[in-house]
Amino acid sequence: xxxxxxxxxxxxxxxxxxxxxxxxxxxxxxxxxxxxxxxxxxxxxxxxxxxxxxxxxxxxxxxxxxxxxxxxxxxxxxxxxxxxxxxxxxxxxxxxxxxxxxxxxxxxxxxxxxxxxxxxxxxxxxxxxxxxxxxxxxxxxxxxxxxxxxxxxxxxxxxxxxxxxxxxxxxxxxxxxxxxxxxxxxxxxxxxxxxxxxxxxxxxxxxxxxxxxxxxxxxxxxxxxxxxxxxxxxxxxxxxxxxxxxxxxxxxxxxxxxxxxxxxxxxxxxxxxxxxxxxxxxxxxxxxxxxxxxxxxxxxxxxxxxxxxxxxxxxxxxxxxxxxxxxxxxxxxxxxxxxxxxxxxxxxxxxxxxxxxxxxxxxxxxxxxxxxxxxxxxxxxxxxxxxxxxxxxxxxxxxxxxxxxxxxxxxxxxxxxxxxxxxxxxxxxxxxxxxxxxxxxxxxxxxxxxxxxxxxxxxxxxxxxxxxxxxxxxx
Amino acid sequence: xxxxxxxxxxxxxxxxxxxxxxxxxxxxxxxxxxxxxxxxxxxxxxxxxxxxxxxxxxxxxxxxxxxxxxxxxxxxxxxxxxxxxxxxxxxxxxxxxxxxxxxxxxxxxxxxxxxxxxxxxxxxxxxxxxxxxxxxxxxxxxxxxxxxxxxxxxxxxxxxxxxxxxxxxxxxxxxxxxxxxxxxxxxxxxxxxxxxxxxxxxxx
Numbered sequence: 001x002x003x004x005x006x007x008x009x010x011x012x013x014x015x016x017x018x019x020x021x022x023x024x025x026x027x028x029x030x031x032x033x034x035x036x037x038x039x040x041x042x043x044x045x046x047x048x049x050x051x052x053x054x055x056x057x058x059x060x061x062x063x064x065x066x067x068x069x070x071x072x073x074x075x076x077x078x079x080x081x082x083x084x085x086x087x088x089x090x091x092x093x094x095x096x097x098x099x100x101x102x103x104x105x106x107x108x109x110x111x112x113x114x115x116x117x118x119x120x121x122x123x124x125x126x127x128x129x130x131x132x133x134x135x136x137x138x139x140x141x142x143x144x145x146x147x148x149x150x151x152x153x154x155x156x157x158x159x160x161x162x163x164x165x166x167x168x169x170x171x172x173x174x175x176x177x178x179x180x181x182x183x184x185x186x187x188x189x190x191x192x193x194x195x196x197x198x199x200x201x202x203x204x205x206x207x208x209x210x211x212x213x214x215x216x217x218x219x220x221x222x223x224x225x226x227x228x229x230x231x232x233x234x235x236x237x238x239x240x241x242x243x244x245x246x247x248x249x250x251x252x253x254x255x256x257x258x259x260x261x262x263x264x265x266x267x268x269x270x271x272x273x274x275x276x277x278x279x280x281x282x283x284x285x286x287x288x289x290x291x292x293x294x295x296x297x298x299x300x301x302x303x304x305x306x307x308x309x310x311x312x313x314x315x316x317x318x319x320x321x322x323x324x325x326x327x328x329x330x331x332x333x334x335x336x337x338x339x340x341x342x343x344x345x346x347x348x349x350x351x352x353x354x355x356x357x358x359x360x361x362x363x364x365x366x367x368x369x370x371x372x373x374x375x376x377x378x379x380x381x382x383x384x385x386x387x388x389x390x391x392x393x394x395x396x397x398x399x400x401x402x403x404x405x406x407x408x409x410x411x412x413x414x415x416x417x418x419x420x421x422x423x424x425x426x427x428x429x430x431x432x433x434x435x436x437x438x439x440x441x442x443x444x445x446x447x448x449x450x451x452x453x454x455x456x457x458x459x460x461x462x463x464x465x466x467x468x469x470x471x472x473x474x475x
Numbered sequence: 476x477x478x479x480x481x482x483x484x485x486x487x488x489x490x491x492x493x494x495x496x497x498x499x500x501x502x503x504x505x506x507x508x509x510x511x512x513x514x515x516x517x518x519x520x521x522x523x524x525x526x527x528x529x530x531x532x533x534x535x536x537x538x539x540x541x542x543x544x545x546x547x548x549x550x551x552x553x554x555x556x557x558x559x560x561x562x563x564x565x566x567x568x569x570x571x572x573x574x575x576x577x578x579x580x581x582x583x584x585x586x587x588x589x590x591x592x593x594x595x596x597x598x599x600x601x602x603x604x605x606x607x608x609x610x611x612x613x614x615x616x617x618x619x620x621x622x623x624x625x626x627x628x629x630x631x632x633x634x635x636x637x638x639x640x641x642x643x644x645x646x647x648x649x650x651x652x653x654x655x656x657x658x659x660x661x662x663x664x665x666x667x668x669x670x671x672x673x674x675x676x677x678x679x
Contacts, residue, residue: 024658024661024662024665025658025661029639029640029643030640030654031638031640033655033658033661033662035662035665035666035669037672037673038672038673038675044505044506044558045505045557045558045559047507047508047509048508048509048510048559051508051509052652056652058656063675063676064674064675064676065672065673065674065675066675067675067678072502072505073505073506085506087506087507088506090506090508091506091507091508094508104675105675105676105678105679106679113678124678125673125678126673126675126678128672128673131672136557136559137556137557138555138556138557138581152557152581153557153581153584154557154558154559154581154584154585154588155559155585156559156585156588156589156650156651156652157584157588159652160651160652160655163652163655163656164652164655164656164658164662165662165666166655166658166662168640168651168654168655170638202493202551202554203493203550203551203554203577203579206551206577206579206580207580233555233581236551236554236579236580238580238581256677256678257673257674257675257677257678266670270670302493302495302554304493323490323491323492323549323550324492326490326491327491327492327493327549330491420502421502421503422502422503422505422506429525439495439497439555439556441495441497441498441555442497442498442520443497443498443501443520444497444502447501447503447520448525
């Protein structure tokens with residue numbers, strides 16, 4: 001973190017600055033060895049890494065830079081009840097055992113700090129500007145909202161980082177995403193990122209790290225920035241970040257793991273050196289006019305298949321490339337949607353408000369504001385799943401749980417839940433959901449389930465009407 | 476890891492773009508704490524119908540797919556989730572390489588660490604391969620990692636890009652962790668000058 005002095009010759013992006021600050025070794029013919037400041041671990045992608053450590057007789061090098069939580073396979077029903085799925089229970093028990101054995105602090109199912117890995121890091125003040133952050137989870141870019149370089153990694157790399165606190169990595173290309181102008185009422189951070197991905201495609205950012213910048217990004221809260229950075233991977237990027245500013249520092253100040261006193265002043269000085277220098281060059285740039293955006297919704301089976309909510313579903317017959325045409329055709333057959341018509345007004349069975357993309361307190365406040373004093377459509381199952389126990393506690397202190405339950409929604413325990421549908425929360429075959437999560441892949445929310453990705457506002461609006469709804473008609 | 480050697484194989488064509496890792500191995504099979512048995516659920520929701528019977532239309536249920544050690548897939552293979560269970564399932568099923576025009580970054584990195592070679596070919600070669608298989612489903616290619624070459628069914632060859640370090644590790648059958656741990660002194664030196672950051676133990 002920021003140990004270079006300010007005497008750089010060539011203007012640099014924040015991406016290059018954070019990278020350079022973490023170089024441990026550079027050898028001919030090998031990728032850079034990069035130091036990792038924070039390693040987040042969860043139950044699903046770590047067991048085989050811990051087994052690897054045991055086989056080699058290695059210990060965890062820096063338990064003090066590592067934190068564990070249970071989120072993916074944990075049920076979101078009453079935590080005093082036993083876990084019915086014995087395989088999931090075993091995974092969670094094994095995870096706790098691994099953390100204890102290797103001295104890693106962790107938040108088990110009954111911890112008051114338990115939550116989704118990408119919610120708890122920022123919440124505890126562990127995620128800080130200029131850091132390198134990794135996790136065996138592709139949505140690790142969430143932490144980029146703080147100006148951290150945050151990569152999703154595989155289980156082999158989880159083992160590497162546990163053993164050495166280092167990662168072998170080749171430099172990325174830099175991709176500037178400039179979002180200018182003021183968002184219209186009913187349009188938010190989720191709509192910005194869904195719009196970006198619909199434009200560049202889900203492979204558009206391959207090999208790149210995004211820097212989200214300009215006026216529209218500056219005006220967003222930390223939680224909104226997290227929503228955008230979270231979905232960088234859905235555009236194919238290795239990471240995505242926002243340079244820190246006063247909004248970042250205000251969010252961080254006073255959080256449990258944030259620096260205090262003189263350490264805070266020293267940290268702040270380093271953090272202020274991080275933003276991209278005037279005149280720094282990016283490999284690619286894209287411009288988005290925030291004022292022109294509508295609420296977005298996906299119609300297909302990847303997050304790049306998104307449209308403005310009033311727009312029509314594209315027609316495969318109008319695509320010349322045969323593989324591309326077949327891919328779109330396959331998506332529409334899976335979704336059982338006609339080409340050329342909007343998804344607006346399409347009936348939904350389930351509304352899911354949650355996930356590392358949209359389960360923070362501001363997401364819940366936005367949904368609750370719309371649902372307050374109203375009833376959800378009785379045909380729709382509405383699940384509200386807070387991102388962490390702390391989010392849950394805060395929401396309850398504000399009475400949001402009462403608003404949700406009086407409207408007819410379920411108020412559940414914290415976890416990944418129906419975003420990844422491995423904990424029992426899932427769609428039935430053929431069902432449609434409007435989900436605030438990040439992936440609409442075939443079967444992602446349950447085998448045969450069909451997902452429309454959207455913002456918390458669009459999800460809440462659709463919960464009220466029972467069909468895909470333009471929230472602007474209810475504001 | 477075993478040493479990766481030159482081999483000749485038939486191909487299993489899967490002409491779909493953007494095949495995500497949720498298709499390769501659905502999340503409900505990630506509750507395991509080991510690597511064993513993942514191959515049984517490789518492409519589960521495409522491979523089996525709702526009753527759990529093999530879908531005869533799916534390539535891996537056909538003799539052509541069964542005989543192949545190479546998967547020929549559409550653009551941007553392996554996107555989505557970072558689950559290393561995807562290359563584990565593919566290699567345990569018997570695949571040694573995947574050919575596409577492009578791969579998602581995390582999947583590519585995970586594959587290289589598991590002796591599954593991601594081979595990137597230009598779009599025209601990609602099209603030719605599908606055409607060659609349409610003409611002769613038993614057509615074979617040869618993968619030569621030492622020479623970084625793919626020898627096509629017509630005998631011509633195409634060079635493919637591969638990270639030098641990963642190539643070395645695969646050819647020698649060594650993994651990256653050993654290399655990283657050899658750099659203990661550089662890691663310790665970095666840590667010594669590293670400024671104060673977080674302490675996760677303080678928020679346990």
